[in-house]
Amino acid sequence: MAKDIQTPPGTGHVGTMTPDQKELLKEMWSQIFSIADSGAVNIPSDVLAATETASAGSETASVKSKTATKKGWFGTSKAAPPAAAAGEDTPSARVNLAEIGLSVEQLRPALWNNILGDHPDSLLLRFLRARKWNVNNGMTMILKAFKWRLEDDIEEVKSKSEDELDAKYRGFRLQMELGKSFVHGTDKEGRPIVYINVRLHKPADQDAKALEKFTIYVMEVGRLMIQPPVETACLVFDMTGFGLANMDYNFVKFLVQCFEAYYPESLGILIIHKAPLVFWGVWKIIEPWLDPVVASKIRFTRGDKELTDIIEAERLPNKYEGGRDQFTYQYIPVQAGENDRMKDTETKERLLDEWKAHMWKFEALTREWIECKKVEGARAEDVIENERNALAKELRVAYFKLDPYIRARNLYHRSEHPVLQADGTSVWTYKN
Incomplete structure (x- = not known):
C-alpha cells in the first residue's frame, strides 16, 4: 500500500505543482467525471459505516441544479475513464452516491458554489493536500464536505441579508x-x-x-x-x-x-x-x-x-501597543435597496448563462488535459494548461459579474471605504 505523501515546501498549489502532484490532480478530476456519468465513486471502506444510514437520495430543494440532467453534471460529453486511485491506504468499494446521501443533481451545484471565483483546481488541491495526496481519501473528504454544505444550506448565508438571517x-x-x-x-x-x-x-x-x-x-x-x-x-x-x-x-x-x-x-x-x-x-x-x-x-x-x-x-489597530492603524470597528446595518439586483432575474439569468458557458469550456479542456498524454496526436500538455489557466481567469471575471445578483451585500461592501470590490479584489484602508 502506498504511503501518504507530504507536500514539499513551495509546491502543491496552482502554478507550483510537481509532475507527480499534477498527475494526482488529474486522477481526482477523473474521478469527479466518473461520478458525473455513473453516479458512483470509490469510497474507502472504513467510512462507509458512518454514511450508509444516510437517507438515500435526500435532496435540499434550495440547491438543486436547474440544468442537471440524468446524464450527469457535465451534460452529455463522455467522461474520461477514471484513473487508479493514488495512495490507497485503506480498501475501497464502489458505491452509489445515494448510499452516502448525495445525488448527481446535488453534487454539481455543491462543487461550483464552493469554487466561487477561485481557480477550479485550487479547491481540489486543498483536499488533496489535506489528505496527503491520497486521491481516494481526498474524494471522501470533499464529498462529505459537499454533503455538509447541502444539509446545512451554506448558500443561505450568502443569499440572505444579515437582517433575514437574524430573523x-x-x-x-x-x-x-x-x-x-x-x-x-x-x-x-x-x-x-x-x-x-x-x-x-x-x-x-x-x-x-x-x-x-x-x-x-x-x-x-x-x-x-x-x-x-x-x-x-x-x-x-x-x-x-x-x-x-x-x-x-x-x-x-x-x-x-x-x-x-x-x-x-x-x-x-x-x-x-x-x-x-x-x-x-x-x-x-x-x-x-x-x-x-x-x-x-x-x-x-x-x-x-x-x-x-x-x-x-x-x-495593526492601535488598541494594541505598537499598532499604528487608527481603526475602530463599527457595524453598519443593512441599507435599503442594497440587494435590489438580486430581484433582477433577467440579468441574473443572462450572467449565469455566461458563467456556465465558461464553466463548460473549462470542463472540456480538463477532460482533454487528462487524456492528452494517452492520445496519439493530441495537443501538447502545456498548451492545454495555458488555455485552462486563461479560462480560469475568465471564469473569475464572469463569477464576480454575477455575484451581486446571487449574493446579498455585507458589511464589507457597505463600509465607508468598501473592502470588497466589484471585480473580486479587496482594498484595505489603514489610518496612520
Whole structure:
C-alpha cells in the first residue's frame, strides 16, 4: 500500500505543482467525471459505516441544479475513464452516491458554489493536500464536505441579508453589533486577519445555530478577501478579559471541525493572544481535539508588541501597543435597496448563462488535459494548461459579474471605504 505523501515546501498549489502532484490532480478530476456519468465513486471502506444510514437520495430543494440532467453534471460529453486511485491506504468499494446521501443533481451545484471565483483546481488541491495526496481519501473528504454544505444550506448565508438571517437565527446580527468577530487588514504574508474578541461571547446570548451560521458567514466572507496566490487566513483570538463564563466548548468543536473537514488548508496561522491563567485549564481539554496540522499553526503571544512580528505596525489597530492603524470597528446595518439586483432575474439569468458557458469550456479542456498524454496526436500538455489557466481567469471575471445578483451585500461592501470590490479584489484602508 502506498504511503501518504507530504507536500514539499513551495509546491502543491496552482502554478507550483510537481509532475507527480499534477498527475494526482488529474486522477481526482477523473474521478469527479466518473461520478458525473455513473453516479458512483470509490469510497474507502472504513467510512462507509458512518454514511450508509444516510437517507438515500435526500435532496435540499434550495440547491438543486436547474440544468442537471440524468446524464450527469457535465451534460452529455463522455467522461474520461477514471484513473487508479493514488495512495490507497485503506480498501475501497464502489458505491452509489445515494448510499452516502448525495445525488448527481446535488453534487454539481455543491462543487461550483464552493469554487466561487477561485481557480477550479485550487479547491481540489486543498483536499488533496489535506489528505496527503491520497486521491481516494481526498474524494471522501470533499464529498462529505459537499454533503455538509447541502444539509446545512451554506448558500443561505450568502443569499440572505444579515437582517433575514437574524430573523431566522436568534442573535445572528448581535455578533456583528458587538464586534465579537470581524475581518480587518492583512498580515505580513498577505493573509486576511480575523479578530475574535472572546470576552464578548456569552453562550446564552444567542442560539447555538446562530453562532454556527455567523461562523460560516465569516468563513465565506473571508474567502472573498483571500487574494491569489494567498490561500489562507490569519486568526487572532484576543483573550483579553477572558473568563470561564466566556467559554463555549461546543463552538470550539464546531470551529475545529470547520478548519479540519469543511475548509481544509484555509488556516495560515491562529494566534491566541494574552491568554490568562484560567485559560490553561481549558487548553488542556481543547488541545487533544486538534488535528496535528491545525495544532502546528497555533502561536501564543503574551504581549501586544509580539503581534508586530506577524502584522505590520501600520496595519495593526492601535488598541494594541505598537499598532499604528487608527481603526475602530463599527457595524453598519443593512441599507435599503442594497440587494435590489438580486430581484433582477433577467440579468441574473443572462450572467449565469455566461458563467456556465465558461464553466463548460473549462470542463472540456480538463477532460482533454487528462487524456492528452494517452492520445496519439493530441495537443501538447502545456498548451492545454495555458488555455485552462486563461479560462480560469475568465471564469473569475464572469463569477464576480454575477455575484451581486446571487449574493446579498455585507458589511464589507457597505463600509465607508468598501473592502470588497466589484471585480473580486479587496482594498484595505489603514489610518496612520
